[in-house]
Amino acid sequence: MNATLPAAFRHPYAVDPAYKKSVAYFSMEFAIDQALKTYSGGLGFLAGSHMKSAYELKQNLIGIGMLWKQGYYDQVRRADNAMDVQFREKIYSFLEDTGAHFTIQVFGRPVWVRAYYLDPKHFNTVPMFFLTTDVDGNDEQARAISYRLYDNDPTLKVAQCMVLGLGGAKFLDEINYSPEVYHLNEAHALSAIFHLYRTFNGAKDEITKRLIFTTHTPEEAGNEKHNIHFLDNLGFFNGLSLDQVGELTGIREDIFNHSLAVLRVARRANGVSKLHGEVAREMWAHYPGTCEITHVTNAQNQRYWADAQLADAQQQRDADRMAVRKRTMKQLLLDVVADQVGKLFDPAVLTIVWARRFAAYKRPELLLSDYERFTRLLNNPDYPVQIIWAGKPYPFDEGAKQNFNKLFYRSHLHPNMAVLTGYELRLSKILKDGADIWLNTPIVPREASGTSGMTAAMNGAINLSTNDGWISEFAKPNENSFIVPLADRNATADVRDAHDCAGLYDLLEQQILPMYYDRPAEWQGMVARSMTDVNAFFGADRMVREYYERVYV
Known part of the structure; x- marks a missing residue:
């Protein structure tokens, strides 16, 4: 695998030596510009500012996200002017097809994924890539995975996480790029670790030295959990046996806690304010095998805002x-x-x-x-x-x-x-x-x-x-x-x-x-x-x- 991006997707600047380590930043949402509706709220605003400031500091970082066909939703008025929800198709002519067209196993069958490229020149971001299943070759259920950000159907929502995690990691393979750091902004892209498990033949230390996790949820109950057999049936674990999943994550119970799994595999994690770092350390302290949790206080890009x-x-x-x-x-x-x-x-x-x-x-x-x-x-x-x-x-x-x-x-x-x-x-x-x-x-x-x-x-x-x-x-x-x-x-x-x-x-x-x-x-x-x-x-x-x-x- 190559540690250098393909020429068509390279940063439009010489990387600052202080930031030469290559990083792929995975996030379910990015608020980049009003013209690109791939966000719901604060998590996306934060991730968007990260992409802009990484560009301004000439960092060796790229963004991996999802291309939501209907966005989060359009907040419109009813006849009496109260708010209503509208789902409407979005089309973006400024996104470029990367040519990466591959499958991951979801629902027990192959689902096609296509990746689109956001050139840094459009919105002053690092190179960014957006994944979609709304492509020829997929049936309606598979296409619907990338329709709505945070779909309320549990099966589709988990499938969305699989496309971001498994699909995002596989996309990097497709373009022959091997970043030194996989940074998961929240646990949505957790399934990437099961792709890396196969890449490194089950060597957990090889995954751990590459994996960074940012947690945004200050309540243990608010972190995503699912029945482990439900996830297994969907293909969430990328064909790993539940014994292998248990060895990697330390979770052998019926309830699979996504954040806990990442905390047990990552090299380091961080909360998003000093107070949240303290809360997160206390919240996860009684779980054995978790990594160090520090904090990096969130911020916003001044040139944009x-x-x-x-x-x-x-x-x-x-x-x-x-x-x-x-x-x-x-x-x-x-x-x-x-x-x-x-x-x-x-x-x-x-x-x-x-x-x-x-x-x-x-x-x-x-x-x-x-x-x-x-x-x-x-x-x-x-x-x-x-x-x-x-x-x-x-x-x-x-x-x-x-x-x-x-x-x-x-x-x-x-x-x-x-x-x-x-x-x-x-x-x-x-x-x-x-x-x-x-x-x-x-x-x-x-x-x-x-x-x-x-x-x-x-x-x-x-x-x-x-x-x-x-x-x-x-x-x-x-x-x-x-x-x-x-x-x-x-x-x-x-x-x-x-x-x-x-x-x-x-x-x-x-x-x-x-x-x-x-x-x-x-x-x-x-x-x-x-x-x-x-x-x-x-x-x-x-x-x-x-x-x-x-x-x-």
């Missing part, structure tokens, strides 16, 4: 120019509000934004749990506010979709409350550009990292947050952010939520609103400190450098 004019004004310490640019950025967001929901928001009014994946533990509706106080906040003539929500629920989670639409229907009662649809890269950027306050409300410590507040801070928004994930490394309360004090970890859910909700209102009423309206120079100083602090450590260039210096070594 940060507004250049605002950044320049901040670097020149020109507060007036910063304020003028931020107002322009806010107006672009308010134009979207007017277009989507017919409300004319005021750029002079404090604008609060909650926008991210619409998951229960992120508590999008937390402010409304004290509706009397919420109404008082929205009706305060002395300190007016306007609040915007956006985000995508999982398309098959009826409860999450209902919660989203409850917020939308509630917004009819308040002229200064809006709920937006179409939450993808472009809208995410507009929301972060336009927010004054970036509201972040996860249950501590369930947010492994979270990154939306980073890019909001890069664009002049102040984080108002519970103390979870990356925030605990960034926050200097009342200097660069506003942080809700930690609730009692032993409190019931109702008591915890009431504590956090009250903390948000106390900060808004007693500190944020008076500062924004009565002490604008102090507010502007806080914005500048927030931008300085987030750019100092939470840019993805630092993150991809740390992977080489601390994880791949």
Whole structure:
């Protein structure tokens, strides 16, 4: 096998000697550009920034992902303007057929896989390859594997992981490329280890020295598990016997834990924030045979996310120019509000934004749990506010979709409350550009990292947050952010939520609103400190450098 990429797919730069080790980065989703809908949320945003910063630092890294025919889904409006789910075919003329056309065994039969190439020139990424089963020679079930990101059919979802893992590893063989590191971003591509088992004739140490694992899930129960016989029948183990699987992973029980398997085979693993690293080490400590778990705090690519004019004004310490640019950025967001929901928001009014994946533990509706106080906040003539929500629920989670639409229907009662649809890269950027306050409300410590507040801070928004994930490394309360004090970890859910909700209102009423309206120079100083602090450590260039210096070594 060759350690050099074929000429047609090589990096468009001379690799920096500091990053010469060859790495293949496997991820189920990548958020690269609005034009390429291969992502659902934060995991994809993180992976996309990784590909961009690896390109900018001239690293010897490539990306392996999936080409989703229908993306995650299109978040559209019903007749009454509530959100709905639409699956629509995507076509990308800028992707090139690599010529790699091969089969893997799924469902007990060969399934054809084709790989497409994303040239770095299009979106300033490292070379990237996207796999699909929507090709001639496959029946409808096989084609459907690559239709929808995170399909709700358990069989198709496991098959998707097989295409990414087994298929991704086999694709590298097809192009005669043998990277020194296989970096699995989450455990979706776990099945790659069963391909490597055959490549190295069962030599576990040969797999281990090549395998790196990034875990994003801070709860053991949230890690993927399946019946081992179900996986075996699907071909997940690439023809290995269950005895061989047990020898490799240490799992001989009926329930196969995907993350545990990787942790027992990988050379090193990492959490995605300092706090998450601590949580992950504690979570897996009672399982024997797992590898070292360090942490590399997630980050985002500044060249993609940060507004250049605002950044320049901040670097020149020109507060007036910063304020003028931020107002322009806010107006672009308010134009979207007017277009989507017919409300004319005021750029002079404090604008609060909650926008991210619409998951229960992120508590999008937390402010409304004290509706009397919420109404008082929205009706305060002395300190007016306007609040915007956006985000995508999982398309098959009826409860999450209902919660989203409850917020939308509630917004009819308040002229200064809006709920937006179409939450993808472009809208995410507009929301972060336009927010004054970036509201972040996860249950501590369930947010492994979270990154939306980073890019909001890069664009002049102040984080108002519970103390979870990356925030605990960034926050200097009342200097660069506003942080809700930690609730009692032993409190019931109702008591915890009431504590956090009250903390948000106390900060808004007693500190944020008076500062924004009565002490604008102090507010502007806080914005500048927030931008300085987030750019100092939470840019993805630092993150991809740390992977080489601390994880791949």
